[in-house]
Amino acid sequence: MAKNFHTDNKAFMLYKDWEDIFQALDSSEEIGELVMALFAYAKRGETPKLSGGTKIAFLMMRAAIERDGIAWEEMCAQRSECGKKGGRPKKSDESGNTDEKAEQTAASADNAEEKPQGINDTAEKPKAFSQTKRFSEKAKKADKDIDIDIDKDTDKDTDKDKDKDKDKDKAIDKEKKKDAETAKSVVRSFGTHKNIMLTSEQYNELESRCRSVGLSLESYISKLSQWLFTKGRHCTDPYRIISGWLDNDSKRKTAAKPKEKQGCDLSWYDDYAMNFDLSKFF
Numbered sequence: 001m002a003k004n005f006h007t008d009n010k011a012f013m014l015y016k017d018w019e020d021i022f023q024a025l026d027s028s029e030e031i032g033e034l035v036m037a038l039f040a041y042a043k044r045g046e047t048p049k050l051s052g053g054t055k056i057a058f059l060m061m062r063a064a065i066e067r068d069g070i071a072w073e074e075m076c077a078q079r080s081e082c083g084k085k086g087g088r089p090k091k092s093d094e095s096g097n098t099d100e101k102a103e104q105t106a107a108s109a110d111n112a113e114e115k116p117q118g119i120n121d122t123a124e125k126p127k128a129f130s131q132t133k134r135f136s137e138k139a140k141k142a143d144k145d146i147d148i149d150i151d152k153d154t155d156k157d158t159d160k161d162k163d164k165d166k167d168k169d170k171a172i173d174k175e176k177k178k179d180a181e182t183a184k185s186v187v188r189s190f191g192t193h194k195n196i197m198l199t200s201e202q203y204n205e206l207e208s209r210c211r212s213v214g215l216s217l218e219s220y221i222s223k224l225s226q227w228l229f230t231k232g233r234h235c236t237d238p239y240r241i242i243s244g245w246l247d248n249d250s251k252r253k254t255a256a257k258p259k260e261k262q263g264c265d266l267s268w269y270d271d272y273a274m275n276f277d278l279s280k281f282f
Contacts, residue, residue, distance in 0.1 A: 006045040008076075017179065020186070020200055022034070025057065026053070026189070030053065034061075036048075038062075063179075188200060191225025192226060193228070209243075213254075215249060
């Protein structure tokens with residue numbers, strides 16, 4: 001009976017690169033809802049009703065669970081087929097050669113009865129002995145040939161299974177890379193009013209640049225979020241605006257005299273960032 005990964009498989013995979021997807025959700029409630037949805041699909045094949053970022057994350061993870069489940073079903077089917085092929089074929093001489101030996105023995109007994117007494121019958125014995133030995137050698141050779149053929153077939157099946165496993169591993173690696181790239185492109189909301197939309201890749205890049213020059217990315221995000229909320233506007237490319245601020249502030253900080261940078265005094269940055277005219281970016 002064919003296996004079904006929803007009901008027969010006792011486990012399913014959680015990949016490490018899913019961590020970014022979980023962190024992209026807005027609340028612990030959404031994370032819990034997503035986890036329960038994954039269990040419902042893996043165990044019973046159910047697709048719960050979700051919305052927003054939770055639905056997008058579930059669709060990505062569901063594809064990986066389904067791919068792994070199908071691979072598990074195929075592996076079970078292959079093992080079942082190998083089990084059906086078990087058992088060694090019977091030797092060909094177990095029936096045929098035994099009958100021939102019986103006929104030869106009976107013929108020798110009849111010849112012995114027909115010969116008159118006193119006649120030496122030792123001349124016939126080497127002939128019967130040589131025939132029996134010849135049939136025995138043929139039977140052994142046939143057994144060896146059968147064993148060699150079985151070994152060759154087994155080796156061929158093993159090579160085919162290895163090739164299939166390699167193809168599956170390549171397909172799984174390709175899907176993992178695709179999922180990782182998709183996770184990088186997931187849009188997350190930032191800022192006090194959750195109106196700054198950046199992908200994980202954009203946020204990580206800006207944070208790395210700010211850290212390298214001793215600036216705070218959260219200050220930029222809060223500044224832009226408050227301004228947009230106050231003006232009632234929507235920013236289509238916050239990454240470009242924050243990146244421009246960061247470039248300008250980095251140049252100013254690099255050009256500052258050493259005595260002005262001592263003591264980590266960033267008051268000049270606060271004055272610049274908080275009084276910067278945003279209207280030219282829209």
